[in-house]
Amino acid sequence: MMIGDIGEEKYGRAKIIPVFLPNQGCPNRCIFCNQKEVVGTSLIHTSREVYPLIQAYLNTIRTSWQKKWPGFSERIEVAFYGGNFTGLPAEVQREFLRPAARLVSEGQIDGLRISTRPDYISEAGLELLASFGVKTVEVGVQSMDEEVLKRAGRLYSGHQVTRAVELLRGGGFIIGLHLMVGLPGESPASRSETIDKVIKLSPHFVRIHPTLVLKGTELERMYREGNYRPMSLDEATEVCKEFSLRLMRSRIGVARIGLQSVPQMQESESVIAGPFHPALGELVASxxxxxxxxxxxxxxxxxxxxxxxxxxxxxxxxxxxxxxxxxxxxxxxxxxxxxxxxxxxxxxxxxxxxxxxxxxxxxxxxxx
CATH class of the missing domain: 3.40.1260.20 (Ribonuclease E, catalytic domain)
Known part of the structure; x- marks a missing residue:
């Protein structure tokens, strides 16, 4: 099995139309986060912008992809990324989901997914998501070491992560977990503990992100003051390879490795330091x-x-x-x-x- 194959076999390949809600619903700003520097042109601020954005992507699909690949039939899903979706007020969630759910009912897209934090997942919140046809929930776990989480500004516990996964599984959702490697305070032992615990949770897929020093973050200040050393590209490749092999041997899909490159990142020199590579997943897979x-x-x-x-x-x-x-x-x-x-x-x-x-x-x- 190679990276991505397990997830594709179980759930079908999907082209993601990303709708970024930068930091919306977040209780605080994590030390590594600067969403506005990395999201590109899919950034939106209000629910009124959702429908036009998705339609623009769909027009690209119809005019470009199908010319290149006649008979194109890959699943198309809309994903609300970049914030803590379930941390938004319930009515705001509904306002964002309505136009996307309408496109699902019209047969123009195949499904919806959201990203959130483990400490903002509840039975009532999942019932709301299910009522709009959300099938996949991606959870920003980052680490299972509570000291690492605390230093990163992620104020939740490993128990809350476990409970969130239990609720998602009970609700019949496809579960994706996001992990970060190279966070402050992390050690080989804590990394090993994290991947052990994530495998026991048995999500459907995982995304692995080496920590980058982004412009305008608390981590940038720590880096410039000499209080943080990011991983090298070789170190990150090796750790991501180790994680990927362990996940795939446990029949857990690896959906992505590394931050997706967008032109804005290069134009604004957003990455100050760290193991950034536009095709890190390919390096790991190779x-x-x-x-x-x-x-x-x-x-x-x-x-x-x-x-x-x-x-x-x-x-x-x-x-x-x-x-x-x-x-x-x-x-x-x-x-x-x-x-x-x-x-x-x-x-x-x-x-x-x-x-x-x-x-x-x-x-x-x-x-x-």
Missing amino acids: SIAYERMEELLSRQQSGRLEGGNNRQIMILVPERELSMFIGHKRQNLNRLRQKYCGWQIFIQPDRSLKPGELRCVEIVSAPV
Whole structure:
């Protein structure tokens, strides 16, 4: 399995139309948060802006995507992100949900999702969401270490996270949890504790975000005063890979790794420091792909290919994952050839393979 595949298999792929409500409903501002610097053009302030925004996205879908991909049938969902949705007054929630729910009833979109905090999830609140057809709730957990949460300005407990997940599961919602790595006060032990507890909660999917130092945040002040050191890109890639592997082995989908890049972030130089990369998920997935191929070749080396110099080895991979396995600038392939010096190693697509499947074939020359 590769990143995203488990979630896609269980719940179908979905194109998200994001509606950002920057910091709306939030009880306080977390030390790492500056929503206005990272949300791009989907930012809205009032419910009157919801319907036109979604229609603009739908027009793009109809005029652009279907020209490129005739028969396009991917699910389309509207997501209310960027704030604490269930922290809004109930009538404000209804005002935002009504125009989106109308588009669902008209068959123009397929579903709704919201993001919120674990300490703002209640039975009454979930009944309201369900009445408008919300199917997916994404919860900003960030960490299960309460000291890390306190330092980040997330004033809730691990018990509240567990209770929130129980309520969501009881209400029949698809559950997504957001995690952050590299927060102040975090240690390898606390990271391990967090992923252990999240796996026990068994959400449907997880998003993993390495902590970035954003302009205008409390974390920027801490960084400039020398009181916070962000992860390097290599550190973040390795930690995200470890989390992803553990989640996927537990049949939990990994929906995204890293902050999505928008032009506004680059234009305004929003990221002061930290492991930002526009395709961090691809870096992680490619690293996982290398380890899987190396493991496969290692097993073959001690088996039927033992002692083989001048062997020709073909690694067959799913067609749509070919570039991931080969790696950026052929990095994975070159590393394998260096490690297994004397073997001629090739990576080729095989349409018969399912996502994440691999096969190794030795090419034997016919005798002369």
